[in-house]
Amino acid sequence: MDRTFTEHLLQWYDANRRDLPWRSNPEPYGVWISEIMAQQTQMERVVAYWRRWMERYPDLGSLAAASEEEVLKVWEGLGYYSRAKNIRKAAELILTDHAGVFPDEIKQIQALPGIGAYTAGAIASIAFNKVAPAVDANVLRVFARLLDIAEPVKAAKVKQEVEQAVLPLIPEKRPGDFNQALMEFGAMICSKRPDCDQCPMSQHCAAFANGTTGERPVLPRKRKAxxxxxxxxxxxxxxxxxxxxxxxxxxxxxxxxxxxxxxxxxxxxxxxxxxxxxxxxxxxxxxxxxxxxxxxxxxxxxxxxxxxxxxxxxxxxxxxxxxxxxxxxxxxxxxxxxxxxxxxxxxxxxxxxxxxxxxxxx
Missing domain, CATH: 3.90.79.10 (Nucleoside Triphosphate Pyrophosphohydrolase)
Structure with a gap:
């Protein structure tokens, strides 16, 4: 896979990306909140909650000054409440350890509570224009098909393989757009039920060429409820x-x-x-x-x-x-x-x- 993939993906993204409120002004705080909210949550709900959150807590200072009780109430309905607690803890740390300025280095970002490798890469690339991979479930699914990976997609070595495949494709001038384009493509086109016949990226897809799209990604067995x-x-x-x-x-x-x-x-x-x-x-x-x-x-x-x-x-x-x-x-x-x-x-x-x-x- 070469940079023509990058060109085609960005062309598709420029024509089809969703109008999400944090994209008009991708400053670190707003991008961070959107990425945390988007974990395990449908985008339509994220937009509504993000707007309400930003109205209540427009900056790090207002968030750090809020009580845990207040933050949990604003978060109510999104679930996985540890996310809200970690956001508040991280805001306090940014004020005390970084003089109130959101850190721009990936290691410093990832050191904040509740931020893993994916979220750190997303924030660094979108808000700070850093060349960094941001591999979430959508991206793993896309590349499991693009590379026709026959191993379980959640295996650590598969994630490493995908990160290594993504990194050379990231353009220096538009790293944030590229990462968002991958996520968007996985959510809108190369979804759990992809429409391969209408896919604008099928020429780059090994699974499409091999007829194995329906078998990718390889998922673990579902846990019995x-x-x-x-x-x-x-x-x-x-x-x-x-x-x-x-x-x-x-x-x-x-x-x-x-x-x-x-x-x-x-x-x-x-x-x-x-x-x-x-x-x-x-x-x-x-x-x-x-x-x-x-x-x-x-x-x-x-x-x-x-x-x-x-x-x-x-x-x-x-x-x-x-x-x-x-x-x-x-x-x-x-x-x-x-x-x-x-x-x-x-x-x-x-x-x-x-x-x-x-x-x-x-």
């Missing part, structure tokens, strides 16, 4: 509801939730919820009404969550003990919008708002 049944309860007390904050070493650390947990073998969801409330907050409750059933996924898990409106069986003032959380409190339904919740619990709140469950709490 683990199904979990859970129960959660919205406990009502004095027109308020109980929420608790997850521990730092837990799933979704630092986010808020309604108490609950897994349904064990032999239990009904109601029985599980009564047990979980006693274990987690030492309150005796009874599930009064079923609100909804929420289904969601994270990593390898597929969750079915049974959601109930609950009341206390305790007499007198309720004093929950938070055994499985950092802290907790009774809050008004109106204030729930100011807390960051995992996707499943946020969907429960939205359901309760849509169906006016909060209108007559007692």
């Amino acid at each position: 683990i199904h979990i049944e859970m129960a959660t309860g919205v406990l009502v007390y004095n027109d308020k509801v109980l929420i608790q904050k997850r521990k730092p070493d837990d799933v979704w650390p630092g986010l808020w939730e309604f108490p609950g947990g897994c349904v064990e073998k032999g239990e009904t969801p109601r029985e599980a919820l009564v047990r979980e409330y006693m274990e987690e907050v030492e309150l005796e409750i009874y599930p009064a009404e079923k609100i909804t059933v929420v289904s969601y996924s994270y990593t390898k898990y597929r969750v079915t969550m049974h959601c109930y409106l609950c009341h206390s069986a305790n007499n007198g003032q309720l004093k929950p003990v938070f055994n499985e959380a950092v802290t907790g409190q009774f809050v008004s339904p109106e204030s729930l919008s100011s807390y960051a919740f995992p996707a499943g619990h946020r969907r429960l709140i939205e359901c309760m708002l849509d169906e006016a469950w909060f209108d007559n709490l007692k």
Whole structure:
């Protein structure tokens, strides 16, 4: 493969690239946020979240000054919340270790929390015009076909092979455009289901020539999904509801939730919820009404969550003990919008708002 590939790719990119907001002014901060958000997220959602983020935190100083709670709330809905925490930590480090100036050397960029080789290469090339490869899943898929690689695409040596193939193709005058063109081409043309007959780069593709496009890339076996049944309860007390904050070493650390947990073998969801409330907050409750059933996924898990409106069986003032959380409190339904919740619990709140469950709490 030679520089004619580069010329053809950039011609395609100039004619077909998407109008993404950070491309009009590719300064380091905005490029960094876009790259982190784009991990595991569809581009349409990234654009909306990026605009909201940049309005709230237009620069490193405003981000570093924000609390973790505030940052998680703005990030809410994007998932993989460690990304948001690492962004905030990195902003603090840039202010203290780099005098508030985003570093332009790849090693320094990659030393920041949450930034790996791909993201460092993307930032360096797009924001600083450095000749550096940026090999993400899209690029790996494209080159697995271009080079007709018959080995698992996620193998370390395959990634190294692709990086070595990409590097001499990067033009010195447009390294950022080249890397974005590869990513764009992988997202729009050479996707998981490519349209090879309409591909403008097929003349460069070994898999197309060999008739093996449908076999590339070679992927690892899919992990079997683990199904979990859970129960959660919205406990009502004095027109308020109980929420608790997850521990730092837990799933979704630092986010808020309604108490609950897994349904064990032999239990009904109601029985599980009564047990979980006693274990987690030492309150005796009874599930009064079923609100909804929420289904969601994270990593390898597929969750079915049974959601109930609950009341206390305790007499007198309720004093929950938070055994499985950092802290907790009774809050008004109106204030729930100011807390960051995992996707499943946020969907429960939205359901309760849509169906006016909060209108007559007692």
